[in-house]
Amino acid sequence: MYSKLAKRNMKRSLKDYTIYFLTLVFGVCIFYTFNAIEAQKVIMKLNEYQAHNFSRLDKLMSVVSIFIACVLGFLIIYANNYLIKRRKKEFGVYLTLGMEKRKVSRILLFETIIIGAFSLIAGLVLGIFLSQGISVFTAKLFHVDMQSFKFIFSARACIKTITYFGIMYLIVFLFNSRCIGKIQLIDLLTDGRKNEKVRLKSIKVSVIVFIASIIFIGGAYYTMLKIAVDLMNMFTFIAIILGVIGTFLFFFSLTGFLLKIVQKSKKLYLRELNMFLLRQLNSKINTTFISMSFICLMLFISICMLASGFSISKTLNRNIDDLSQYDASLMGGKVNVPIDEFLEKNNIKLSDYANKYVKYNDYMNKGGEEQLKLQIKKFLGEEEASKYNSYFDVAHNSIIPIMKLSDFNNIMELTNKKKIDLNNGEYAVFSDLNGLIEPIQKALDNKTKIEVNRQELIPSRKPVIEVTIRNDLNKRNFCTFIVRDEVAEGLEKGFTFLNINFKGDKLKTEQDFSKAIAPLVDNNQIFSVSKESVRADSFGMGAMICYLGIYIGIIFLITSAVLLALQQLSESADNIERYKLLKKIGVDDEMINKTILFQVGIYFLLPLILALIHAIVGLKVAKVVVDMLGTGEVKGQLIVTTVLFVIIYGGYFLITYTGAKKMVKSNS
Incomplete structure (x- = not known):
């Protein structure tokens, strides 16, 4: 039964x-x-x-x-x-x-x-x-x-x-x-x-709370943009708390604030069913501000996850050929001698695995004060550098490393690229971050002088060189100076590197070489990045980030749309008696349908609009992450995100409006 x-x-x-x-x-x-x-x-x-x-x-x-x-x-x-x-x-x-x-x-x-x-x-x-x-x-x-x-x-x-x-x-x-x-x-x-219990009855208090919400949200935006390049920071947590509190206060006070504004215009307030609509909004949003706030935050996360997930994945895939030009790249961790000599001491002969390899170092000026003369902001100029603060090294004013001309040319020869030459007293520059090529070139065009090893150098006529000099998961060489070998003599050595191209069956040779150096890698004496591992890790990371963005983004989008849809359908059911009363006093179906459309539309648009404003700041922060991985564009992926929102969010809006309209019509 x-x-x-x-x-x-x-x-x-x-x-x-x-x-x-x-x-x-x-x-x-x-x-x-x-x-x-x-x-x-x-x-x-x-x-x-x-x-x-x-x-x-x-x-x-x-x-x-x-x-x-x-x-x-x-x-x-x-x-x-x-x-x-x-x-x-x-x-x-x-x-x-x-x-x-x-x-x-x-x-x-x-x-x-x-x-x-x-x-x-x-x-x-x-x-x-x-x-x-x-x-x-x-x-x-x-x-x-x-x-x-x-x-x-x-x-x-x-x-x-x-x-x-x-x-x-x-x-x-x-x-x-x-x-x-x-x-x-x-x-x-x-x-x-x-009737719903109205929690905030005073319009004056609503206005004050609304202003406070704007201050909280503005403070969160300012803080996040200031620390965007260093997200592992206590201020990140503070910014998130400010943003969440501001969002809750925004929806808690919004309708009272809007009611105050609209009431000043009697013509607008008394037009058609605006008075009825605003009173309904004031009652419902004021009592459902918690769910509206959560919906707004979920929409914000959904936008950022979808847009940045696609973008980071695309950036990783776009840079993969540049980041895997060598069969393997090694970097010395606890090694103070050239890597080939270190491997020989550990009974690993490079000649058994490769016919061609290149060893090289990067260098720094000796002494703290001398090193500070090679800071990136000093080279670019404070005003120009401020435009590129989304790049980690620019924001942190990192010191630009130095490379010998012979080492650079050996790397170019290994990859069949054109060598360069330098006259006495000249320097050249290379970088692998496409987004920093323009400001670096401006510095060269302005004849910016640098001081290396207490020698003043002027830029050569060669434009900034965009090249990747070793395997890595992301592009991180923001800028490197190339100087003649005699200028670099006596400088402080940084890390020691080695690029190698295997002979014979490259995949088998790479596997044998990896096994041979495994004990040294496990002890953090050297670090090794092979072409196959870079490509697999890069594509794998791109897939994980992309799927993570799609998975969470779509679920949050559906959740937000469903919560709004159910709230509005439930409210339409609760308001049937009120709509019956409107019909009895002469309100026609067209005006009632228009009111329902406006009410549903406002409910769907309010959290979305604030989420979009949040997302503008969120995507700027996401661009910092993208720039750390290489040159990419977050905004370009908004088309895919927009399509998903139109289909899912817009679809639920249409279903909700149609359902609410039929519910009112069939019961009145």
């Missing part, structure tokens, strides 16, 4: 369950898709490094999925709470007719099982098909070939999805039973006629 009643209720309340059901389906689909990534490696040709990075990606997705499950669990409970509220009168009728509360809970259990089963099946089917396309995208991110495309099903991801969502549905049932057990019959029958 209870199962039949539950099925009948489901059919009758189908329109109420639409958003709930779609959200569950999307959640299951995305959860399965990102947990099925590990199964995709069976169709890809992966070497040892690539397989290792693939496993790292799978572990990351597993850890993140726990967090995502908590977010989805909160969303499901929150959505279910609104559905319970929507049906309180129905439950009140059951109790009035003599049905026990435990039997009402049993009906809800059957409903939870029915909708849970259908959403799991539909979500898994969509997820299985979506994961097939994701496998192609994954292969492109890792830059690996696919052995043969075949249909992939991950039993592990399927079991994990069913387990996680099964637990969520169980929690939903327990939550429903608790709600039914606590609510009194009079509350069930009269809840729809209760």
